[in-house]
Amino acid sequence: MSIPVSWYLVVSAIIFTIGIAGVLIRRNPLIIFMSIELMLNAVNLSFVAFSHYLDSVDGQMFVFLVLTVAAAEVVVGLAIIVSIFRTRRNIDVDDMNILRG
């Protein structure tokens, strides 16, 4: 028996929602970043599932490009977090309100 594509998409939706909840409830920017990675990976899972079920390699190409974008995003984001920590000694996102008008 083959697994229907919607089951993979449901797993992907659950992991994506866990990522959203993580961004909403945690205030450590590192864990917010990890939740963003969870969301990207959930979308990757649905891309690969569609690639398998549509019998086309295009979905895997998108996963490859998403992976590269995620790596670039993590590099720049972590550099920003480290430089904020260097100047303020505190990385709680609720305390980062210096741009508030």
Add this chain to the structure above:
Amino acid sequence: MIDVTLISFFVLAVASVASALGVIFFRNAVHSALSLILTLLFLALFYLQLGAMFIAIVQVLIYAGAIMVLFLFVVTMLASEASDNEQRDRIPWQRGVAAALGVVLVGALSYLLITGATINANVKASGANSLAATVTKQGDTQAFGLALFHGFAFPFEVTSLLIVVAILGAMVLGRKS
């Protein structure tokens, strides 16, 4: 007879969702990072189950390897500060609201996906364009490489530009001014 594919799907689904929950519920940021590595490895097994060998290996090498090493490096560097002041919460009701909205979102998405998501046989690739045909003829990584350097050569080159910009950004931000 018990279906091995079905059982492995359910085991992987439960394990990956459980470790994803670990990412957002562990108090210690290092434990969250380790839980995220576990989630990424389970997702790599999902990719293997779906026949995407190259993507599974790249997931382990780049995500669970390179990106998470960077994460763990920064987490351990900032760990003493990171886990202390998470206790006090200025908006105490936001956890409950986030959980309720998350359940609503998962419910809505699952309902729509189970009732609506079907693969139309007309949009399936067929003949020489079919992935399965290329894989049986030339192998999985060869099929990936052919598609990457024929149809997706321009996005691939733009990717290299993106990486150069990211390296420059990290150097500029990390410099002691």
